[in-house]
Amino acid sequence: MRKLVxxxxxxxxxxxxxxxxxxxxxxxxxxxxxxxENAKLALHGPGGPFDGELVAHAHPGAWYRGYLLAGDKxxxxxxxxxxxxxxxxxVVQPGRYGQTTTWTRPNGRLASLLDRLAQRVKPYAGxxxxxxxxxxxxxxxxxSYLRLWTIGSTAHGYPRGTAEQPVIFNSEPASPWxxxxxxxxxxxxxxxxxxxxLASLPRSVAARLARGESLNAGGSxxxxxxxxxxxVAALGGFGLRRRREP
Numbered sequence: 081m082r083k084l085v086x087x088x089x090x091x092x093x094x095x096x097x098x099x100x101x102x103x104x105x106x107x108x109x110x111x112x113x114x115x116x117e118n119a120k121l122a123l124h125g126p127g128g129p130f131d132g133e134l135v136a137h138a139h140p141g142a143w144y145r146g147y148l149l150a151g152d153k154x155x156x157x158x159x160x161x162x163x164x165x166x167x168x169x170x171v172v173q174p175g176r177y178g179q180t181t182t183w184t185r186p187n188g189r190l191a192s193l194l195d196r197l198a199q200r201v202k203p204y205a206g207x208x209x210x211x212x213x214x215x216x217x218x219x220x221x222x223x224s225y226l227r228l229w230t231i232g233s234t235a236h237g238y239p240r241g242t243a244e245q246p247v248i249f250n251s252e253p254a255s256p257w258x259x260x261x262x263x264x265x266x267x268x269x270x271x272x273x274x275x276x277x278l279a280s281l282p283r284s285v286a287a288r289l290a291r292g293e294s295l296n297a298g299g300s301x302x303x304x305x306x307x308x309x310x311x312v313a314a315l316g317g318f319g320l321r322r323r324r325e326p
Contacts, residue, residue: 104151108144108197115200132184138168142203163256175260207255215245221294232279239266
């Protein structure tokens with residue numbers, strides 16, 4: 081299985097300009113700019129520079145947009161996109177050409193290079209979610225759906241394919257958790273498939289998910305709280321003013 085995944089990684093990595101024959105360095109970018117360093121990396125091997133340990137997805141947090149500088153005879157002819165999550169030291173290759181988004185832990189020269197670059201530029205603070213769709217429909221409180229990247233326990237079964245609901249995150253700019261990721265929810269079965277990892281959801285979360293409601297506890301009932309508290313507070317203030325009148 082690992083061999084097949086790495087072969088897919090290699091195919092994605094080198095879906096680059098035809099005249100790119102080597103990796104000349106890397107670049108990390110944050111909201112204030114980019115840091116670049118020239119450093120030749122290994123081209124050959126099943127995974128190329130990304131031939132590191134396959135890992136589960138990182139939790140949402142600080143991140144960089146990165147590029148490998150592809151070139152020929154020392155001249156850069158193209159940039160190959162990836163993302164870097166420094167808190168968990170993970171490289172993310174976004175899903176492309178039918179491939180699932182892949183999370184790996186960089187090793188060797190690439191790990192050292194990314195560590196040096198990360199010290200020279202500040203990362204994005206986290207994914208800025210603009211909207212989320214569930215089965216093609218926009219959900220309430222889209223930021224709360226980032227919980228789907230952190231919640232859940234080990235699943236002890238497989239989805240039967242009933243009521244399959246793709247979950248698509250949109251952010252500005254695109255991030256490791258909103259660029260070609262493969263997330264599918266099965267609310268009735270309380271299962272969630274996220275970038276190849278299957279998780280079991282708590283019953284309460286699955287119920288809110290099925291309705292496209294906020295995934296924050298009590299989030300979908302905040303309007304009810306406002307309807308109860310605000311009028312009571314207003315009446316209390318009115319009664320206080322009446323008592324003070326001569």
